[in-house]
Structures are given as structure tokens and as C-alpha cells.
Amino acid sequence: MKYCVGIDLGGTNIAVGVVNENYEIVARAQAKTNCPRPAEDILADMAVTARKAVEEAGLTMEDVEWVGVGTPGSVNQDTGDIIYSNNLDFHDVPMRRILGEALGVPVYVENDANAAAYGEFVAGAAQGVRNALMITLGTGVGGGIIIDNKIYSGTNHAAGELGHMVVEKGGWQCTCGRRGCIEAYASATGLIRMTKEAMEADRSSKLWEIAGSLDKVDGKTAFDGMRAGDAAGKAVVDKYISYLGTGLANYVNIFQPEILVIGGGICKEGETLLAPLRDILNQETYMVKEEDKCRLMKAQLGNDAGIIGAAFLGKTLG
Numbered sequence: 001m002k003y004c005v006g007i008d009l010g011g012t013n014i015a016v017g018v019v020n021e022n023y024e025i026v027a028r029a030q031a032k033t034n035c036p037r038p039a040e041d042i043l044a045d046m047a048v049t050a051r052k053a054v055e056e057a058g059l060t061m062e063d064v065e066w067v068g069v070g071t072p073g074s075v076n077q078d079t080g081d082i083i084y085s086n087n088l089d090f091h092d093v094p095m096r097r098i099l100g101e102a103l104g105v106p107v108y109v110e111n112d113a114n115a116a117a118y119g120e121f122v123a124g125a126a127q128g129v130r131n132a133l134m135i136t137l138g139t140g141v142g143g144g145i146i147i148d149n150k151i152y153s154g155t156n157h158a159a160g161e162l163g164h165m166v167v168e169k170g171g172w173q174c175t176c177g178r179r180g181c182i183e184a185y186a187s188a189t190g191l192i193r194m195t196k197e198a199m200e201a202d203r204s205s206k207l208w209e210i211a212g213s214l215d216k217v218d219g220k221t222a223f224d225g226m227r228a229g230d231a232a233g234k235a236v237v238d239k240y241i242s243y244l245g246t247g248l249a250n251y252v253n254i255f256q257p258e259i260l261v262i263g264g265g266i267c268k269e270g271e272t273l274l275a276p277l278r279d280i281l282n283q284e285t286y287m288v289k290e291e292d293k294c295r296l297m298k299a300q301l302g303n304d305a306g307i308i309g310a311a312f313l314g315k316t317l318g
Helices: 039-056 095-103 112-123 182-186 188-201 207-211 221-227 231-255 265-269 271-284 302-311 313-317
Strands: 003-009 013-019 025-032 064-071 074-076 081-085 090-093 107-111 132-137 141-147 259-263 295-298
Touching (some): 003 112, 003 302, 013 039, 025 039, 039 064, 039 090, 039 095, 064 095, 074 107, 081 095, 107 112, 107 313, 112 313, 141 231, 182 188, 188 231, 188 265, 221 231, 231 271
Parallel strands (some): 132 259
Antiparallel strands (some): 013 025, 081 090, 132 141
């Protein structure tokens, strides 16, 4: 049996998994990224951590078919170079070459959100389809696009920035420089901002009791308030879902995927989140036949999506 290694490189951690042909992680290893520091040092630690994971699996690098990396930033998939990563302060880093020389196996490199989307495509919620989208609702809104079984990267290797579609013209400032992006409203950061604003506008809201203080508001606070019958909490959830649903309908109308997968911590709300989003999609998306309607699904792989997707990048980039 051949094995692949997936590396999920983040600003905080280097997470590595050895994955078998059944998409199962059979061994893991982890190290701190310790940003900021030179790219060469981080890549050296990635190589060491990958070897540790392989050793933990009772294997050698000769048993590994290839290594795949999901990394923040814009990646030239043809060369395996990281063009630019703000989170890591990487500029034109030849990751494929450096890691390939260190590990002695082929290396494939992709944006981390694309790698996670590919993980859900090969082993999670989007298995068995040809065309899929994934968005992740975290600190920002990440995205990945699968078209005809391959990751779509665009001519400049930067496609899939689904968080930067405007849903409120002239709205809140986004980190990208535009105003009104879906990332500003539908990320966990945006939801927390809406919740805090609602609390400041209504001192009698149960949200104060649920959170304890403005500093302790999180992505669950408004949903917990809604479940407790709090009007302010319900208003925040309705507003949040309206913005998110508008963005999702835009994505479906542009790409017409078979499946749209949503990941990130907010997805723990399950059908409380998904059911009203499906109602919006039913009302606002263009479809020719009912049986071809895009399915909205919750991501299945959690934090393992990036490792599994990275491990199988050789299938789409090789």
C-alpha cells in the first residue's frame, strides 16, 4: 500500500498526517510555526515534522508517494512557489523545490482553503461529484472551487477568494480594502460584531446574561440568545443568515455546483443554520430542473480536511 503525506501549514501550527489510500490518517505529528521567522527555517521544521509523522506510522519516506502542502497565501501550482503569504510573510518562496530536496519525494503545494475544499471533495461531504464549492466561516471567509474534478485557481493562481464578494454596497470595511464584503458580515468576526452592536443597543437583552460581557461574545452567543427566546439574538441571527444566504445564492448562480459545502466553527449550529439558508437558495438561485438543484451540506472532515486534501494534491496537480 502506498501512502501520502499531507501538511496543513498555519500561522500557529504545522500539522502533518500520513494518509492511506482509503483517505484515513494513520499517523500524525505537529510543530509550532513560530512566526515570524525566515521561510527557510519554517520549511526545515516542516520537513522534520513530516519525517516524524512517517516514522510514527512505522514507515520510511520510500513508502511515501508524495507530499502535499496546504498553505496560506497565493500559490503558483505549476512551480510550487508561494507567491505571497501575508500571514507567514512569505514572498516568492520555492516550497516545492526546498521540501522536495529535503524529503526526496515529489511535493505539491496549494492554497490552504483550496486544499481543505479538495479534502471534502475526495473524502468528505462532496464525494462523488464533479463540481463543488466550499466556504469556511472562521475569522474570515475562505473558499475553494472544484470544477470538473480539479481545483480552479484562475490565471493568476488567486481564484477562490469567495469572502470578497460584496453583499452590502458601501458597508463595513473589509480587511481586503473593499467595503461590504461577505467576509465582513458572514465570518465569525462579523457575527460577533453584529452581536456586540445588538447588545449595546439593548441593555435588557438576554445576550448580556449569556455572554457575561462584550469581551466574551463569540459565534454562539446570538444563536444561544435566539434559542432562549431573546428578540435581539433572533434579530442578529436573521441578519447574519440573510447576508450569508445572499452570498451563497450569488455563488450558486455563478458556478452552479452540485454541492456547496460550508465549514468552520459556525457550522456546529447544524440545521439551525442550514435550513434557513436552503430556503434562501430555493428562492434566490437560478435552476433549470429541480433535480439539478445545488445541495447545501455541512463539511464532514473538520480540521482534518486540510491534511487529507493536501495529501491527495498529487491527484489533481500531478
